[in-house]
Amino acid sequence: MKFFARLCEAFTSLLGLATISPWQDSLSQQPLGGNLVPEGLPLAVRPKGPEFAPPNSSVGFVCSYPSMVASQMTINADGYLKTGGQAFNGQYPGPWIEACWGDELEVTVTNDLQYNGTTIHWHGVRQLHTMQMDGVNGVTQCPIAPTKSYTYRFDVTQYGSSWYHSHYSLQYPDGLAGPMTFHGPSAANYEEALPPFLISDWSHNSAFHDFHVELAGPGRPIMQSIILNGKGTYTCKEAEKVNCTTPPPIFQQTWKKGRKYLMRLINTSTESIFIFTIDNHMLQVIGSDFVPIKPYYTDSVLVGIGQRYHIVVEARPSDELLPIEDQNYWIRAVVASGCGSIDQNNETVGVIRYDPESIKTPTTTRYQFNTSCSDEPYESLVPIVPWNVGNHSNNMLVTNDNFAAGLTNYTGTPLPHGNFSRWDLTDFPLWLNFSNPTITNLKNTSWNPEYCIIAEDYKEDDWVYLIITANASVSKQISSRNFFPVSHPIHLHGHDFVILSQQTIPFDESHLTNGMFNYDNPPRRDVALLPGTGYVAIAFKTDNPGVWLLHCHIAWHASSGLALQILERQGEILPTIGSLQQTETVCENWDPWVNNTANWWNATEFQDDSGI
Template sequence: MGFFGSCWEVLLQFMSMSPFSGPGRPQYPLPLGPSHDLTVHPHHASPGFHCSYPGYEDWESCNGPDSRDCWIQRRGAKQPLWNTFNIETDYEAMWPRGIKREYWLEVSDMKIAPDGYLKPLGKVFNGSYPGPLIEACWGDEIIVHVTNKLTTNGTTVHWHGIRQLHSNEMDGVNGVTQCPIAEDETFTYKFTASQYGHTWYHSHYSLQYPDGVAGPLLIHGPSSADWDEAWDPILISDWVHDSAFAVFQKELCLPGAKCTPPTSQSILLNGTGHYLCNETDPRCVCPQTNPDCVGPSSYFTKTFQKGKRYLLRLINASTDAGYIFSIDGHTLKVISTDFVPIHPYTTNSLHIAIGQRYSVIVEAAEPDTPAQDGNYWIRTEVPSGCGSIDLPGSNEKTGIIRYDSDSTAFPSSTKNPFPSNCTDEPYESLKPIVEWLVQPPENNVTTNTYEVGFDNDKAHGGFRRWDMTNTPLWLNFSNPTILNLKNTTWNPEYCVIPYDYKHGWVYLVITGNLTRLGEAKVIPAAHPIHIHGHDFVILAQSNKTYDESTDPQHFNFHNPPRRDVAFLPAAGYLALAFKPDNPGVWLVHCHIAWHASSGLALQILERQEDILSSIGTLSKTRDTCDGWEEWLETTKVPFDQDDSGI
């Protein structure tokens, strides 16, 4: 093995006894004698919130305005490798031990008007859209009790981007990892915040999240650049005024028919929108043309203080739209992609696909020629090919930055110059701090290459539906995949792909061409592809047709971009790789909600024989299924599944 190999082996043994958790079940140190919790006060957390680390009595906080890259460290230690949790810590291998954080969510029907136009069939968490902020610290155990008060739907909650190591049953996808939570029933989700950063939680029951069942999740930890003030996560979302379940019917198209895809009516920033409607329309509860209207129809507004550095945590929580985010006259320093800290880079605009998250730092330094009254537009432009938004009398102006909090003037600022195209951020800009070196694949990449396109789904109405395998995904809510772990064969409609590799790397290539149907038919649409249970690397991303014989020669294996959502370019391909180190049933799907409900998804069955031992028990999962079955039998509301289920 050699000297360095032997030393590394000794180091690993030492780390197994230190306050770190490893890639297996976490191992934590026991306090020796009298001890106290290490307390960390994250800057701009909720009032009274602090981080607590039991048993770390000889550790201290090292996070401050000029040291955001550090989190906690052992006092007086000279070797940071095993004495510091910071931006260079590989959080897939080690994390600090925090405390339990307990939250309660209730899903209910509610009439809402976030953009001033009444949505009679909204659905929300705890009576608000977005739902309440769920806040934790790096290494905490998060416990969320979810009660369903919907009278006509079940529900589930997915914790977007959370790794769910040894907690696959908590991933929150009905038909995959659980049955829906029945009316008046409660399911308790428990998982470890081994990552840090911000994300969102949302229903994964059919089309509930476009109706409002979504909220922010923030896990405090280090950052790859310094900042002074931080904002709570900002959900950017397109918004439909009618029930998303009804709007989805436009997505269902019979072959040969002329169909108009669904469109949204406005864009919201953190549940605040600005929709111009006819005052005579009874659903126009706060018309934009009314100068005295100060209700929900307004602009998202924040104040900058000159000289300060602001951390903005952005989330695309849309149904259909990708955005180019910008602030007139200001630059953005990008420091993370999804849950992955990256080497900072600057830009004057930021492409954000559905499900993606970015942390950016904006320095509040007005330009030499400031806008009138120090007011600047926040813009969320939808480029062509990235969604369909109907904005009568408006445009991409969705928020205002003010340097004078007393100002009420509309900005006269001009838009930053940038190209308007439907794409991801530049590949070469996304450089993770913690480097990964990708090895050759364990799997057969040819058989694990998939084409996105349309299929005539004769089994379910004969509609033209999106798919990724030979059939659109179609799940049975009452029979989730996770309760069938002894299966040796699967219903083709479940789109189950087994990966039984215990080490190395698995490659997955997704293309935008229907070559498997022998047609060379191109569907000109970009798709944000999300994988549950993993961060993946992007080996390649191209708008050209995939050539298996030549393109892999150009894959990037040294520290490629890493995240959990990436664009499949229209008519191009996306080559991904991940480590098969997380036994479970994991969904891979397009995050355009219309497409996911149409069937554009597959399931990764990772290390099937290890899943149950990794989880420990499925008793609560079975109890939820029993409650769902009882509800189906006793409810007077007919259950009519018309989509994939996700």
């Protein structure tokens, strides 16, 4: 672990202004070698406190990234100049943030944008007793005003890979996102860890523009291409020529025969769910989100938006007797059926070679696999550190802990923000007030219903079950909401949750006891797909007092309002989260900026979405 701690220092010095993310420049810049952890090594999820630190760890070490600057930028991901792009430190994807299990991570974010506030959310990070570091404007802080900064500092209590992204409206689809790795134990051996693989859809329009199409039509926004680590292919149309340029070179990597590589897959999409595969190579899946799992083999892995997988790939293609210059293989990102619509749907996003001199185009074909839009098989995701789930302390059958993701038509209704149809989970679509975040209202006894506050006042060891359906459940009929067979990647902040049940049929109370719920070490992660015709039942222990967003990670749906706030043990939040000095300062800076309409992009309307 000391070794990684030194790496953290080394990577800080790599930061700076550049147009190509240095972490993906070449393998030679990746000093991370071995990290060989024998299979079967006991893994532990470390609660806060040095007594639980991993052996020989660097407790007390602060991994510091002093300068993350958000600014506007023209991004060339696929040969089309996206002028409405935004990026951290002039790179898309943003710098690779690395820390070590047991460290503290400190990142100072500066807003160099013209018309927008910003934040960074650290996707999947536990934020135990540090909700003010979760980076959700309108919930855990006011947005960072232009020219101002905010320093995020939190304990790294998990390990694995993830991403960070702005949680300010639709900024992450426009480029404010990057990879993040917390080095720690691994569920299987490997010999070389590769830099992260960020898979994404890509739009040439600003997402703020596309969202208006989503709300008002005509039609729905369509994404233009598929990109891997910010690189994709697109054939420019005649009418677009003015914005067309030479595309960046396609992603390529040369592998050494017989070597075992760790690949960290991250789906950072706006709306697309991808199936990742490498022709003629088997994948050993060893981690889902921040949770190491019992390894299993497959030819393809479905990665929902916000989800991550660690996989180990042995460089042994099934046709390895071919001449070395002919051993070239497509890396593919295949849109799952019904979970994305892309104009130029070129799934071949990268090439694995064995001969660095070869320039041949791969001629391989993809494995025959099911492209249905459903999570990896439930039975495959078995955590190595088991959690056994206790009985529910809440009664989700009669309380509000039973939600239905649907689309409500608010046109002509008296709601303040009621125009258009909006996705919602509770009685209202989420609508936050940037200037009045939940964190500054923790003594409230009543709430604006548009904040979608769901109180969970239980004890440290209590379990809360949430039932999230894609149709009206038997116990909560909602007449005004319309339901569609759409899969939603549901993400919860502040917790890894267990998936008690994930079904393609409507929820029924009998499922709790008829064997359809699993309480014995169920899959555990921070994003789960809600099947379009059924439901997902998740559970977490109320052991982290704070306010935690639960939302769909399809950017359009989150902006529309498909989200709520879990208010966990309200009375214990302020006494446990430490200083709120920055919370006050960031709001004091935000208010005068936002109250000056000269700072608005649109002089008549500042906010047209939920805020997240």
